[in-house]
Amino acid sequence: MPEQRVLLEHADDPALRTIDGYKRLAGGYATMERAYRELEQDEVLSELEDSGLRGRGGAGFSMGKKASFLPRGEMAKYLCCNADESEPGAFKDRELMQRNPHQLIEGIAIAALAADAGHAFIFIRGEYAEQADILDAAVAAAYEAGYLGENILGTHRDLELVVHRGAGAYICGEETALLDALEGKRGNPRLKPPFPAVQGLYGGPTLINNVETLANVPHIVRHGAEWFKGFGTEQSPGTKVVSVSGGVRRPGNYEVELGIPTRELIYDLAGGPEHGHEIKAFYPGGSSSPVLTAAEGLDLPYSFEAMAEAGSMLGSGSIIVADDRVSIPHMALRTARFYHHESCGKCAPCREGTNWTVKMLERVVRGEATPMDLDIISSVQENIMGHCLCVLGDSMAMPVSAMVRKFRDEFEQVIEDAGLDPHVVVQAPPETMGASA
């Protein structure tokens, strides 16, 4: 099956970045004009809910349903676009913002109508400076053209849109941490409940959606929920921009119908493994998803439900392929290091659990460990899961425990190969020690 470009249609044309180009190539802003002039808030909401659009940022929750949780009333409501894409393996939002910024702006405007929000923010990770520049220019153009600001298109609706650059923290992709960061604080997650829909930004009702989710909104409102359901599967309707990377010949973003056989994604679209190598395992949903062996996963349909049933998850839709050259213990360490670095430190299980897991994996990789240490590592992952304030702890625990479980032999081999006497007292390497000097 080839790509199914909806969000990425015309994305190769640089003119798409301008309002004129967006209008000419994609009929842009026509849907927004119709929505603002003719549609009611409830109409837009029900269209989104009927479409079955599931959040594209990782959680996979029904977007329309989430938007309907916002209370009605005179209070200030907010819409946040989560453009903090920092999940290893994910780079689809980058592509969308870079090539078609107005699609996102239009999606935000229509979603703001659904949420009755008067103030919207795009929280874009600070590393995406080029994309943020592009968004800045597009937002300015949209203001000038009257699609943002006060009394939009004469409809007496106001919408302020602020492009807010982050400063480098993966945790800010977690929606409540994003709110704290947007409020100017350290990016620590909050307790849920209360949920952001009720008590979010500045304590007011807030709708938070991923870039890709919002990019779908103009298309759904334009063509209707039924059209959208025509793509994908029953539980996973629509198209998905999938980032494929790692040991493949043509890494990149591919927009496909959900439910496409994973093998087709990896082999036909991304070119399959490098010549002469086989696929050993892959992360189906970014580094937070439990790895699937080639045997387990390649023949599954690429959808939310199939991945969940297999004991993993679709997540943000990012496939990282590990071929036979990759040492799984090293990959586990690399994965754990990421979460250790990004842990915000607020809750003990994640903060100390990531720290401890990295220390243990480093010893394993150096060979200064025993098979019992592998049991302890697995036990520690169990201790982390379900006990943390947010999902970052689980995001490390799930892939690491899957790797230790499914590739136990490889771990034990690494330990044995180093040939060290495990009774020697070990010394930890300096990287895992404490604060900056």
Added chain:
Amino acid sequence: MSPVDGAGIDNPNLPVDPAVNEGRIPDRDPQGIPELHEVDCPPEMQERIEALMSRYPDRRSASIPALWAVQERYGWCTPEGIRQAAAVMRFTPAYLESVASFYDLLHTEPVGTHRIEVCTNISCWMRGGDGLLDAFEAAAAGEDDFYVTGFECLGACDIAPMASIDQRYYGPLEMAEAATAIAQLKAGEEVLPEKALDRRALAGDVPHPGEGADA
């Protein structure tokens, strides 16, 4: 851990901290919210921060943008720069330093003007990111103007192994290109034009690697 020298007056066995009998005197002043006349904030920076504050319903949201402004002005978030931003925003410098130290891109220690962040996360690691980092570090060795660091996933796994050089993405990079890039930066030339991200086409539009296309 040895007890503090000097015993109590009444019980010779009880060690007593000098705080009790003499008082400890701090060698620096505490820092509350500085007043504008106490700091020397450049007027353009003050204007910029005030403009940033006005974009949000709550001025605290402008903390990170204000810190970006300080970093752009001074090269990193200097204590003095933080004090200036704090005076304009009416927060304590401690608060702003706390925010700055949380995030990877805001530096609370001096760093070189050219920033090179080499991704060492999973996909890039698989394709030689570690070696690339070594190459950059070697090429920039001894140069104070350059700040080279490994970094977590930059969201450009399609061009792995890659680096962000002065906030622009470049990849896939070969080891030798590290030295080239450094040289170009020093000479003020355009950096690795063919490897810049914004020049790349969509993956699906790049010719499909057919069987036997690469041996």
Added chain:
Amino acid sequence: MSGKEVTIVIDGREIVASEGEMLHDAARKGDVEIPVFCYEPKLGDPVGACRMCLVEIEGIPKLQTSCSTPVRDGMVVHTRTEQVKHAQSAVVEFLLVNHPLDCPVCDKGGECPLQDITQGWGPGKSRVIDEKRHFPKPVELSPLVAIDRERCILCYRCVRFSQEVTEDEQLQLLERGDRSFVGTFDERPYVAPFHGNITDICPVGALTNYTYRFRARPWDIEQAGSVCTLCPSQCNVSFTVRDEKVKRVITRDNHEVDDGWICDRGRYGFEMFDAEERVRGPHLRGDGAADWETAIGAAAAGLRAAGGKVAAIVGDASNEEGYLVQRLLRETLGSPHLDSRRSRGPAREQIVRLAQPELSAKVSDIDAADAILVLGTDPLHSSPILDLRVRKAIRRGGAKLGVATERPTALDGGAEAIARYAPGEASGFLVELTEALTEVGAPSSLGTSSKEGGTADAMGALPSSSAKRSEGAPTSVADTLQGAEKVVIVWGERITRERGAIEGLFEVAEALGLAEKDGSGLLEIPDATNARGLREAGCLPDAGPGLSEPNRSFYGSGPQKARLDGKGTEEIRAALESGELEALILFGVDPLRDFPDTPAWARALTAAKHVVTFSMFETLTTAASDVVFPLETHAEKDGTVTHPDGHLQRVRPAAGRPGEIRSNIQVLSELSAALGHDTGIDSQPSAFAALTEAIPFYSGITDADIGGRGIRWQDTPAAVRVPSASAGAPSSLGTSSKEGGTADAMGALPSSSAKRSEGAPALALGTYRDLWAGPITDLNPPLKFLRPSQRLEIAPSDAERLDLKSGEKVSVSQNGTAVEAEVQIKERVPEGVVFLAEGTAEGNANGLLNGGPVRVRIQKLSEVPA
């Protein structure tokens, strides 16, 4: 919390809880203990960060933090299932992964929640063989508190305290993840008046007091509860005593009084109990130490010789002591001249009106107030714990704050409306406020005082952090107060030094209808700790015990003919100077440091023939006295004090009395006996019994009633016996009757305008009592670094006009007296006004005050002729 009751089931048992209460608190009521680290209700909303309190709630698959889950009717909770135990053990294990094995050398050992919880819920054996995280340790967080970052379990209590309770925001978290640590900006010291509280709330030994390091283990010590009497906050404290010496002071958590906090003065101000300057036994002028008999004999002889021309001023005294002093003076010595204030004050009628229960607010009323007015005082300096209370009301209770003071206060940042009036113009402000409140609907342009010099303008409130308020929309103080259901006015006794101020306050109270509103009223912040108790015990020139009208009967059968025209403090001073009075008893006061117009007091003390001083420490005043007697501190005293809101509290002895110090009650008794009148009172119980008999509205209150938490006399049946306020409204101009010697007479003071000196521009002088200016800071070595030097606070525009820079030394002079000060430019100081601190050891502003508003001349020190 709605107050509605709900039933929940915990571990199979039914427990009744309040709706909306947190599950952890409800469980505790039912005797089910759920371990916590980061949960501390005093700090506000729960954060759910440590994950220690996870429990299983039926119907929810994931374990929930009980600290942040409100109860619902019918909730079924399990706290001891395998799943929960496994989670608890896991969390403890995680906390110990990087926690150092410091127990043998850690001060917290033995009173450490981490030890206790590990014992109760931890895994029992460590699986960690990797090296733990390191930090340099311990490091000076402040000169009083050491921080050991390796021990820190990052529960955030201290950071939340700094951000949400004291709002100084100096203490923060730095870095991220397991590299996080608690610190300050640029490693500066954390200096703030409440920072010692972080050592109380820290659940591990990360934050320790330098004053208590290695001094004792919990099994060496005894805890003894008492009340701190270093300021009118009267916080409930607990002394940690070893070998009869106080080693540490911690909070005793009284929600009605201190909300579980104490300020650093109370916390670290105990070394002075043993200071060299402590008066350890009686002594005579010049002769050095004397034994008790001789001293009492000398004092009695001198007082007798004065033949009734004797006065007394009481300050730092318990109710019993104050009661006995006034009996000594009136019954034994037959003199009506005594006072318990530092300067002028209201007349008896007005004090009676203030004492009416409907008009008085209690401290906890602040929590529920809709509007609060802080008038004429900066709580941070005058009653620190109230500063925290007001902040809490604004932050958690949604209260609106109006501030009306001469000098910028620490609460300005959270105020909705600020009014600055010129020094000495509080009465003018109150008149305008009353006008604004009685004008229906008209927005007032309040706060513009047209009096000379001091420009007071209704400054727009500084933008606050709250997102909902639109910035830059100033409201006047009247707007803030109007229409609020519950209004509390926190006012400083100092304003009553002005004539008309107390009347103005009553007018405002009437305009707001405070007496009719629930949970509303006036809350005074007096100058002295037990000011209210002393007044109610009768230490006033025109009132007897129970605020009774002076009449001949309570002079008993004393030798002298009773007189009714008692002089107040200022008149006493004038009379001593002129020779009309000859002898003086000073009980717990230091006029040469704390009373306005130091030169005049110096003259008065010199002129006096016989001065008997009761003092804790050697001061300038004791040096000028003929007989000096020691005083007990609040760690040694046995007695009661009355909180400004009417709570009777118990001060109990905790430590031994150094030297030859005797109980003050006993000494006063002996002195009275030596003068020929045996009161029969020589102990606290008998003194208290006599006190409650003499004060009608204290009658029936027993020691048991007061207990450890105090009791508000307004809440007892005896409250109805408070004298009723006179039917006629007090005159609006504050001319109180001369009869009985009111303390309100302005005296012959030169009008301010005549004092403007030629040439150099004169500025109005405002003064304030700095929290750290006083003997407590001087005599406690740990607090030495907080000793303030005299600072002249001046507005930037005035500084520019006079060509002054911050840090420059200047001479501030008025009518021939001058003090030296360091310039400190502050943005919010109103133009035309400068401020100096009272009570500093050098350059005391009291030297410049001569009773009314003054104008001062400022000269650079370098330009003052030698």
